[in-house]
Amino acid sequence: MTPTGAARPATGSVTVRALTLLEAFTREQPNLTLSEISRRTGLPLTTVHRLAGDLTEWGALERDSSGRFSIGLRLWQVAALAPRGTLLRELALPVMEDLSQITQENVQLGVREGTEVVFVERLRGQRAVKTLTRVGSPFPIHASGLGLVLLAFAPRSVQEEVLARPLERFTERTLTSPAELRRVLAEVRRSEIAVSDRQVTMEAVSVAAPIFERPGVAIAALSIVAAADTAQVTALSQLVRAAARAIGRSLRPGGLTSSDG
Amino acid sequence: MTPTGAARPATGSVTVRALTLLEAFTREQPNLTLSEISRRTGLPLTTVHRLAGDLTEWGALERDSSGRFSIGLRLWQVAALAPRGTLLRELALPVMEDLSQITQENVQLGVREGTEVVFVERLRGQRAVKTLTRVGSPFPIHASGLGLVLLAFAPRSVQEEVLARPLERFTERTLTSPAELRRVLAEVRRSEIAVSDRQVTMEAVSVAAPIFERPGVAIAALSIVAAADTAQVTALSQLVRAAARAIGRSLRPGGLTSSDG
Numbered sequence: 381m382t383p384t385g386a387a388r389p390a391t392g393s394v395t396v397r398a399l400t401l402l403e404a405f406t407r408e409q410p411n412l413t414l415s416e417i418s419r420r421t422g423l424p425l426t427t428v429h430r431l432a433g434d435l436t437e438w439g440a441l442e443r444d445s446s447g448r449f450s451i452g453l454r455l456w457q458v459a460a461l462a463p464r465g466t467l468l469r470e471l472a473l474p475v476m477e478d479l480s481q482i483t484q485e486n487v488q489l490g491v492r493e494g495t496e497v498v499f500v501e502r503l504r505g506q507r508a509v510k511t512l513t514r515v516g517s518p519f520p521i522h523a524s525g526l527g528l529v530l531l532a533f534a535p536r537s538v539q540e541e542v543l544a545r546p547l548e549r550f551t552e553r554t555l556t557s558p559a560e561l562r563r564v565l566a567e568v569r570r571s572e573i574a575v576s577d578r579q580v581t582m583e584a585v586s587v588a589a590p591i592f593e594r595p596g597v598a599i600a601a602l603s604i605v606a607a608a609d610t611a612q613v614t615a616l617s618q619l620v621r622a623a624a625r626a627i628g629r630s631l632r633p634g635g636l637t638s639s640d641g
Numbered sequence: 642m643t644p645t646g647a648a649r650p651a652t653g654s655v656t657v658r659a660l661t662l663l664e665a666f667t668r669e670q671p672n673l674t675l676s677e678i679s680r681r682t683g684l685p686l687t688t689v690h691r692l693a694g695d696l697t698e699w700g701a702l703e704r705d706s707s708g709r710f711s712i713g714l715r716l717w718q719v720a721a722l723a724p725r726g727t728l729l730r731e732l733a734l735p736v737m738e739d740l741s742q743i744t745q746e747n748v749q750l751g752v753r754e755g756t757e758v759v760f761v762e763r764l765r766g767q768r769a770v771k772t773l774t775r776v777g778s779p780f781p782i783h784a785s786g787l788g789l790v791l792l793a794f795a796p797r798s799v800q801e802e803v804l805a806r807p808l809e810r811f812t813e814r815t816l817t818s819p820a821e822l823r824r825v826l827a828e829v830r831r832s833e834i835a836v837s838d839r840q841v842t843m844e845a846v847s848v849a850a851p852i853f854e855r856p857g858v859a860i861a862a863l864s865i866v867a868a869a870d871t872a873q874v875t876a877l878s879q880l881v882r883a884a885a886r887a888i889g890r891s892l893r894p895g896g897l898t899s900s901d902g
Contacts, residue, residue, distance in 0.1 A: 395695035398656040402719045410722050434656035442725075451723040453754050458663045459720030461671050462712040464703075493714050 397423065398431040402440065402451065411448040464491045468600055469501045472591075472627045479604065479623045480505050483616065486605040488586075490519075492530040495542050497521050500600065522547050522561055523554055525588030525603040528574035532565040533590050533598035539565065553578045573617045574601075578608050585611040589624035593631050602627065658684065659692040663701065663712065672709040725752045729861055730762045733852075733888045740865065740884045741766050744877065747866040749847075751780075753791040756803050758782050761861070783808050783822055784815055786849030786864040789835035793826040794851050794859035800826065814839045834878050835862075839869050846872040850885035854892050863888065 404412055404420035412420070418428040432449055435441040439454025460466040472489050480487045485505040490497045497519045521527035521542055531539060547556040555561045568574045576586045588603035602624040604616050665673055665681035673681070679689040693710055696702040700715025721727040733750050741748045746766040751758045758780045782788035782803055792800060800823075808817040816822045829835045837847045849864035863885040865877050 392698065393695045394655045395659040395692060396699050398659075399696075399699040399701060405719065405722045407722060410724050410728060431656060434654045435660075437653065438657050438660040440660060442723075451720060451726075453723055453725045453752060453759060455716070456720045456723035456726030457754075457759060458666065459712060459717045461666045461668060462703075462714055462717035463671050464714045465712075465717030467671060491714060493718075498714060498718060 394431075397427070398435055401428065401431055401435060402455075405451055411444065411450045413448055417449065464599065465500060471630045472600075472602070473501065475623050475626045475630075476501060476503050476602070479602075479619060483604055483606070483619060485616075488526055488603045488605060489600060490526040490530065490603070491600045492521070492534055492538075495521055495538055495545075497524065497527045497530055499526075520548055520550075523550055523576060523580045525574045525576040525586030525605075526601045528564065528568055528576060529588045529590050529598065529601035529603075532568035532574065533596075550580050551578055551582050553582075555579060573621060575613055575617070577613075583608055585613060587611075587613060587616040587620050589617075589621045591624045591631070592628045599631070600627075655692075658688070659696055662689065662692055662696060663716075666712055672705065672711045674709055678710065725860065726761060732891045733861075733863070734762065736884050736887045736891075737762065737764050737863070740764075740863075740880060744865055744867070744880060746877075749787055749864045749866060750861060751787040751791065751864070752861045753782070753795055753799070756782055756799055756806075758785065758788045758791055760787075781809055781811075784811055784837060784841045786835045786837040786847030786866075787862045789825065789829055789837060790849045790851050790859065790862035790864075793829035793835065794857075811841050812839055812843050814843075816840060834882060836874055836878070838874075844869055846874060846877075848872075848874060848877040848881050850878075850882045852885045852892070853889045860892070861888075 400421050400423065401417055404417045409416070414425060414428050414432060417423075417432065418425045421428065423431070432441060436443055436449070436452070439452045441449045441455075442452040443449050468491070469489065476487045476489060480503040483505060487503045487505065488499060489501040490499045492498070499519065519527065521531045531542060543558040543561060547554070547558070547561065549556050555564060564574075572590055574588045576588070578585065580586070584605050585608045586603045586605040588601050590598035591600040591602055593599040602620055604620050606612075606616060661682050661684065662678055665678045670677070675686060675689050675693060678684075678693065679686045682689065684692075693702055697704055697710070697713070700713045702710045702716075703713040704710050729752070730750065737748045737750060741764040744766060748764045748766065749760060750762040751760045753759070760780065780788065782792045792803060804819040804822060808819070808822065809815070810817050816825060825835075833851055835847075835849045837849070839846065841847070845866050846869045847864045847866045849862050851859035852861040852863055854860040863881055865881050867873075867877060
């Protein structure tokens with residue numbers, strides 16, 4: 381689950397409860413009063429007051445002159461060390477920039493968090509087709525090229541969890557049959573390429589490849605999103621595969637999550 | 642203070658102590674064992690074990706197959722909502738890209754955290770001079786163009802704190818006299834431009850301007866860094882001032898930290 385600002389029962393340790401406060405903040409509402417945080421987290425105002433004080437003391441929250449809280453710069457600095465966030469982005473960015481200049485299309489980098497795709501970076505191409513994604517935001521895993529790659533290389537339990545749920549339909553071409561999705565995932569594992577042809581919007585095709593940290597272990601996926609009516613899928617597949625391999629090589633030796641790191 | 646991995650006495654609430662664990666992680670060492678976290682934070686191993694469990698439960702930390710911990714993707718997602726981090730970066734980026742293409746020089750965006758400069762974004766220009774900065778990392782406030790702007794518009798107490806400390810010398814041109822620095826800061830407030838001429842390295846000049854959220858309230862600073870032997874300081878000053886104003890306009894109405902947000 382990702383922060384959505386939705387209230388949910390706050391349980392667990394003091395630390396987990398304090399971190400729950402952070403979930404109240406959203407892109408639409410990055411500055412909140414204590415009452416707003418209380419309403420969004422379902423925690424009593426007195427608890428929110430105390431925990432917000434602790435979070436502010438360390439710098440996870442900041443308070444402005446009007447008394448509203450927001451996510452603090454110190455948390456942002458620490459979070460920049462997330463191997464699957466900023467570090468991955470920095471390694472991938474030069475390759476993504478090349479790919480974007482060559483194709484003039486949107487180029488996207490994503491990782492899997494549970495059963496969701498999280499976009500780590502997106503470069504807008506010169507002749508970019510409209511996409512629905514935003515850096516840091518989640519996206520259903522069964523529809524996009526990135527998602528299909530990440531799902532194909534996810535643990536079996538994650539695949540089964542996705543296949544057991546209703547598969548939301550975005551267009552007439554979205555895969556909504558578990559049996560069909562299962563076949564496509566097997567094919568993605570074999571070919572190491574996923575093509576989402578008008579499965580998210582009727583305007584866009586995305587072509588995605590896994591970024592392997594070690595053989596068979598995909599830490600992330602890279603995609604090119606192009607206009608459905610003009611996309612050269614074969615050429616884009618070759619380009620995205622080469623770029624994903626280049627990023628994979630830059631992860632090694634050691635890898636972002638390896639014990640030799 | 643920013644996370645440096647240095648041990649410091651852990652005090653305060655459970656929440657603050659848990660967050661202290663996050664300070665153990667560095668760019669050089671983004672994957673740590675519990676013993677390493679214990680050593681770096683000065684907290685007992687049993688405490689680290691319990692708090693790391695809580696942080697992992699929420700997603701502030703992640704554990705890899707070898708048992709090492711790293712900063713979690715969920716924290717990275719939440720931290721992307723820091724108004725002075727990612728949100729500022731997204732508003733500033735289009736203007737910074739224009740500036741980088743026009744000048745072909747390095748373009749930097751920074752904010753002040755206590756008495757330090759934190760770089761929020763840096764674009765490398767085509768004919769870029771070497772710089773020492775890295776996104777998310779701190780930098781002394783009295784030497785760079787960005788730092789001089791941020792210090793000039795900081796509260797008086799922050800200025801006095803910096804002026805009372807030894808001012809580190811980076812080159813023969815670094816300002817190390819408090820009286821001289823005080824004069825320069827007054828001039829930066831008047832002109833709304835800071836020029837750091839070979840004060841960080843003998844190769845580079847930086848020209849910086851404040852980004853005003855409201856009149857007189859500088860939330861950030863923007864700089865161009867150019868080669869000292871060829872830099873056209875007057876032209877760069879005009880460009881950086883215009884760009885900083887454009888970013889400032891995009892912050893309003895409301896502003897990143899305003900109560901109307």
